[in-house]
Amino acid sequence: MGQQGKVETYKERVSIDEENKTIHLTALEGTDCLEFYKSYNLIFQIIPKGETKVVKITIGYEKRNKDVSDPQKYLNYLINLFKDVDSKLVQA
Template sequence: MAGEGQEEVVKVVVEDIDEEKRLVTFRAFEGHVVEQYKAFKATVHIENEGENNLVLWTIEYEKQNEDVPDPFSYLQLFLNVTKDIDAHHVNQ
């Protein structure tokens, strides 16, 4: 896995969109992620709690081998996407 601050490339496909449940599931199919993980899927779900919107991420992954670290290095990516979602909703 690339070190912190190094650029990585990943290609994803939108595997599922459920507008009623307000969730989108992405699956990685090419790039640095698939070099480390046999499977890597991320689901983003927007929930309402009163006037607040909560952004919940679920990450499912299978390591290529036991030496591969858990994907904590991707948390900043998910945070950035969450901020983009928030900015989109604020501007609506």
Template sequence: MDPSVAAIVQFHHGKTEDGKAILSKEVLITIDDKNHSVTLKMIEGLLMESHKSFKFIVQATPKDEGSLVHSTLIHEKLNVDVPDPNTMLQFAIDQTKDVEAHPTQV
């Protein structure tokens, strides 16, 4: 990725138990064409109130028919009492299903 080009993306990850929208802003750090991966770093959002850092890596490995997608979530909690970010795991699953529902030809 050209270092002079940056992208900030806003995501809607769902809602909290009390109905509050879970939003985040993320910076696109890298696009790795060779490894078919992208890396995003969260810079704003509800989860940043309880975490020091969040990084997402999504990699697609081409297969005979389609691709195998690996989603990696790297996060550091502010303390041990912070619950695991299960909403983010579900968001990754939902995004993968959305992409799978819209096949593309390269």
């Protein structure tokens, strides 16, 4: 993730809510992510849609200052990741 060719890592706390079919990831330590954001949280929710399921991705964050951009690169990464997973599942 991050700039092209640059790997970013961070430690996260994971909590799972089976009843609501959600996974919460909260960044605890990391490289660029927490350099720019005071807090960074991902929520994945599985939503049944007929015979299929949809994944809703929510990114919660607080910028360190007003000059920091929205975390669009992280959202784009996640969208591409899920597209790749989806294409592999369809092939199976």
